[in-house]
Amino acid sequence: MLLFKLAFRNVIGAGLRTWLNVIVLSLSFVTIIAMQGLYKGMQYQAEDAMMQVEYAGGQYWHPAYDPYDPFTLEDSHQPVSGAAQRAVAAGDAIPILFTQATIYPQGRVSSALLKGIPPEQEIMEFPSEQLLQSDHALPAIVGTRMAKSNRLAVGDYLTVRWRDANGTFDAQDVQIVHVFSTIVSSVDAGQIWVPLERLQSMLKMPNEATLLTLRQGLTDPPVLPGWDYKGLDILMADLREMVTSKQVGGSIMYLLLLFLALLAIFDTQVLSIWRRKKEMGTLMAMGLTRRQLIGLFTIEGGMYGVLAALLGALYGTPLIVWFATHGWEMPEMVDDFGFAIASKLVPSYSFFLVLGSTLLVLATVTIVSYLPTRRIAKLEPTDALRGKLT
Amino acid sequence: MNTTTQPLIELNNVVKRYPMGTTFFTALEEIDLTVEKGEFTGIVGPSGSGKTTLLNIIGSLDSPTEGSARVLGNFIEKLSHKAAASLRNHHLGFIFQTYNLLPVYTVYENVEFPLLLLGLSADERKKMVMDALEWVGLTDKIKSRPAQLSGGESQRVAIARAVVKKPELVLADEPTANLDAENSHHILKAMVRLNQELGTTYLFSTHDEKVIQYLRRKITLLDGKIATDEVMTPQGG
Numbered sequence: 001m002l003l004f005k006l007a008f009r010n011v012i013g014a015g016l017r018t019w020l021n022v023i024v025l026s027l028s029f030v031t032i033i034a035m036q037g038l039y040k041g042m043q044y045q046a047e048d049a050m051m052q053v054e055y056a057g058g059q060y061w062h063p064a065y066d067p068y069d070p071f072t073l074e075d076s077h078q079p080v081s082g083a084a085q086r087a088v089a090a091g092d093a094i095p096i097l098f099t100q101a102t103i104y105p106q107g108r109v110s111s112a113l114l115k116g117i118p119p120e121q122e123i124m125e126f127p128s129e130q131l132l133q134s135d136h137a138l139p140a141i142v143g144t145r146m147a148k149s150n151r152l153a154v155g156d157y158l159t160v161r162w163r164d165a166n167g168t169f170d171a172q173d174v175q176i177v178h179v180f181s182t183i184v185s186s187v188d189a190g191q192i193w194v195p196l197e198r199l200q201s202m203l204k205m206p207n208e209a210t211l212l213t214l215r216q217g218l219t220d221p222p223v224l225p226g227w228d229y230k231g232l233d234i235l236m237a238d239l240r241e242m243v244t245s246k247q248v249g250g251s252i253m254y255l256l257l258l259f260l261a262l263l264a265i266f267d268t269q270v271l272s273i274w275r276r277k278k279e280m281g282t283l284m285a286m287g288l289t290r291r292q293l294i295g296l297f298t299i300e301g302g303m304y305g306v307l308a309a310l311l312g313a314l315y316g317t318p319l320i321v322w323f324a325t326h327g328w329e330m331p332e333m334v335d336d337f338g339f340a341i342a343s344k345l346v347p348s349y350s351f352f353l354v355l356g357s358t359l360l361v362l363a364t365v366t367i368v369s370y371l372p373t374r375r376i377a378k379l380e381p382t383d384a385l386r387g388k389l390t
Numbered sequence: 391m392n393t394t395t396q397p398l399i400e401l402n403n404v405v406k407r408y409p410m411g412t413t414f415f416t417a418l419e420e421i422d423l424t425v426e427k428g429e430f431t432g433i434v435g436p437s438g439s440g441k442t443t444l445l446n447i448i449g450s451l452d453s454p455t456e457g458s459a460r461v462l463g464n465f466i467e468k469l470s471h472k473a474a475a476s477l478r479n480h481h482l483g484f485i486f487q488t489y490n491l492l493p494v495y496t497v498y499e500n501v502e503f504p505l506l507l508l509g510l511s512a513d514e515r516k517k518m519v520m521d522a523l524e525w526v527g528l529t530d531k532i533k534s535r536p537a538q539l540s541g542g543e544s545q546r547v548a549i550a551r552a553v554v555k556k557p558e559l560v561l562a563d564e565p566t567a568n569l570d571a572e573n574s575h576h577i578l579k580a581m582v583r584l585n586q587e588l589g590t591t592y593l594f595s596t597h598d599e600k601v602i603q604y605l606r607r608k609i610t611l612l613d614g615k616i617a618t619d620e621v622m623t624p625q626g627g
C-alpha cells in the first residue's frame with residue numbers, strides 16, 4: 001500500500017513524460033479492443049448471414065460429399081427416401097442437388113457448380129422463388145459475384161454442359177431470370193441455381209439430392225439414415241478458423257503499436273533507474289530495502305498501464321459505443337476478403353473481451369517495467385548515494 | 391539494545407579497503423572511536439581523508455572490511471541488507487551535502503516520508519511533520535516543491551526530514567558545504583537546539599570552519615587515521 005502511494009506520487013509528479021507514455025499506451029489499448037471487437041462483429045455477422053442464406057438449421061450431407069473436392073460430386077447424390085423423405089414432406093428439410101458443369105459465357109469456357117433447389121422453399125432466405133416466375137424452359141438465378149465475373153445480366157442466355165448419371169454429356173441454354181445480392185459468397189461465386197426437379201431430370205437422378213438443409217428452430221435434429229448430420233458448429237468451423245487467422249494477421253498492426261508503447265515504458269524505466277540513482281540512495285538511507293525499491297519502480301511502470309486503461313476508457317468508451325451502434329462502413333474491396341462480410345460492419349464488444357485485453361496489456365506493462373529494475377538488486381547504497389553510474 | 395550503559399557508537403579497529411587493480415586502497419585504517427549519547431561531534435579532515443566512508447559505515451550504508459562497528463547495539467558488519475535498512479528506518483537520520491530531497495514531493499511530503507515508512511497513522515504523521523517544520527522554521531512552505539526552495543531552505547527541509555522521527559543518531563555529511571555563511575549558521579543553530587531539546591546525537595563530517603565553532607568535540611582524520619580527538623568549547627549557539 002505504501003509503495004502504491006509512493007509510486008502514484010512519483011508517476012504523477014513526473015509530468016509530461018508520464019502523459020506521453022500513458023497516451024501511447026492508451027492508444028494501443030483502444031486499438032486492440034476496437035480491432036478485437038471488429039473481428040468478433042465480423043464473425044457474428046458472417047455466421048448470421050450464412051445461417052440465414054445457406055445453412056439454416058444445419059445440413060445432412062451425402063457421406064461422400066466433400067465441399068473441398070469437386071471430384072466427389074459425381075458420387076455424392078442419393079435418393080431422398082424413408083426418414084429423409086418424411087422430413088422433406090413435413091417441411092423440416094429441403095433437398096439440394098449439386099453437379100459440376102461447364103459454362104460458355106461470351107464464347108469463353110469456364111466451370112461452375114449447378115445447384116438445384118426447390119423454388120418454393122422457405123427454409124433459407126434465398127430468392128429461389130424467382131425461379132417460379134419464368135416461363136423459360138430452364139430458368140436460372142445467379143449472385144452478383146457470378147454475374148460480374150461472367151458478365152451476365154437478367155435476360156441473358158448461357159450455355160451449360162453437364163454429364164448425367166450415365167456419364168453422357170448433354171447441354172442446354174439457361175436463361176438468367178434474376179441476379180441476387182448476398183454477402184455470403186459461398187452461394188454466389190461460381191454457382192448457377194436452377195429448379196431442383198429440372199436438374200434431377202437433366203441429370204437422370206430423379207428424387208436425388210447431394211444434401212438436405214434443415215429448418216431453423218428444430219429442437220432435435222432428426223436422425224436420417226444414410227445422411228451425415230453437419231451441425232452449425234461444423235459448418236461454421238471453417239469460417240471461425242478463417243476469422244482467427246485474419247485476426248492473427250490483423251493483430252500485427254496493433255502488436256506493433258503495443259510494442260512501441262512498451263518500448264517507451266522500458267526506456268522510461270531504464271532512464272529513470274539510471275537518472276534516479278541518487279534518489280534511490282536517499283530512499284535506502286531512509287530505510288527502504290532493495291526489494292521495496294524494485295517494487296516501487298515496478299509499480300510505477302505498471303501504473304502507466306493503469307492510467308492508460310483509465311484514459312483509454314475515457315475516450316475509447318464513447319468511440320467504441322458509437323461504432324457498435326453505427327457500424328463501420330466498409331470499402332468495396334473487402335468483398336474479396338475471403339469470407340462473407342457486410343458492407344457495414346457492426347463490431348461486437350463483450351465484457352470478457354474488454355477485460356481480457358486490459359489484463360493482458362497490464363500484465364505485459366508490469367513485466368516490461370519489472371525487467372530493468374533487476375539491476376537495483378545489486379545496487380550498493382553508497383554507490384547509489386554518490387549517483388555513480390555503474 | 392541497551393544504550394544507557396553502552397556507548398551509542400563503538401568502533402574497534404575498523405579498516406576499510408577498496409580494491410584497486412591487483413592491490414588495495416586503504417580508506418580507513420584501524421579506527422577506534424566511541425561516541426556517547428547526546429554528543430555534538432564533528433569529523434574534520436582534508437578531502438579524501440575518509441570522512442564520508444566513516445559516516446557511511448556508522449550509518450550502516452557500508453560495512454567495514456575489518457574490525458567491528460557497533461551502532462545502537464547492532465554490529466554493522468553482521469547486519470543483513472534488510473536489518474540495516476530497518477536500523478536506518480527506525481533509529482538513524484541522514485543529512486546530505488546536496489540535500490537529496492525527493493523532487494516530485496512537496497516539502498510536507500518529503501518530511502512525511504520517513505514516517506510513512508514507519509507505518510504511522512495519518513494523524514500522528516501530521517503532528518510530527520508540523521512539529522519538525524516548526525523546529526526548522528518552515529511551516530509556511532509546506533506546499534512548496536524542492537525546486538522552489540533556496541539552498542538554505544532545502545537543507546532545513548532535509549534536517550526536518552532527518553529529525554522528524556526523533557532518531558537516536560543523526561549523521562550529516564558536510565551539511566553546510568553548499569550554503570552561504572548566514573544559512574550555515576541558521577542551520578547549525580537549529581541542530582544545536584534539537585540536540586539539546588531532544589537529546590539527539592549528531593555526528594558531522596565537515597571542513598567548514600563555521601561548523602567547527604559549534605562543535606563540542608572535534609575528531610580529525612588524516613589519511614584514514616584519527617590524528618586528533620579534542621573536546622571543544624562551542625563559540626556559537
Ligand SMILES: Nc1ncnc2c1ncn2[C@@H]1O[C@H](COP(=O)(O)OP(=O)(O)OP(=O)(O)O)[C@@H](O)[C@H]1O
Pocket residue numbers: 408409415417435436437438439440441442443444
Ligand atoms: N567505492 C570506492 N571505491 C574506491 N575508492 C573509494 C571508494 N569510496 C571512497 N574511496 C576512496 O576512499 C578515500 C576516502 O574517501 P571519502 O569519500 O571517505 O573521503 P572524504 O574525507 O569524505 O573526502 P571529501 O572531503 O572530499 O568528501 C578517497 O581517496 C576515495 O577516493
Ligand SMILES: [Mg+2]
Pocket residue numbers: 441442443563595
Ligand atoms: Mg566526503
